[in-house]
Amino acid sequence: MESSAMPSSTGVRKEWQEDIAPDLRDHLVHKVVQAIFPATDPAVLKGKRMENLVAYAREVEGHMYESANSRAEYYHLMAEKIYKIQKELEEKRQMRVQIGRAH
DSSP states (O other), rough: OOOOOOOOOOSOGGGGGOOOOOOOOHHHHHHHHHOOOOOGGGGGSSSSSHHHHHHHHHHHHHHHHHSSSSSSHHHHHHHHHHHHHHHHHHHHHEEEEEHHHHH
């Protein structure tokens, strides 16, 4: 995975952002990817769809990074987003199971 440590899109870095290492941001991007698609096969990670997924995860992380006003808020926003993604995917999976049982 390429580094997500890019300058702030606003061009203004907040003081707390100085303490966030690029590796940490990459790790959180990876957590978003895993929440959406928990692949265990490394071969799956090479396709175009996965590139798009990683790009989406970077966008999500970047938005949280820009929105947060502190390190704690950044962690909270990321955890909340990952939870919402997991919950939404689980709800969709449950719906498909219910629809499958109805047929």
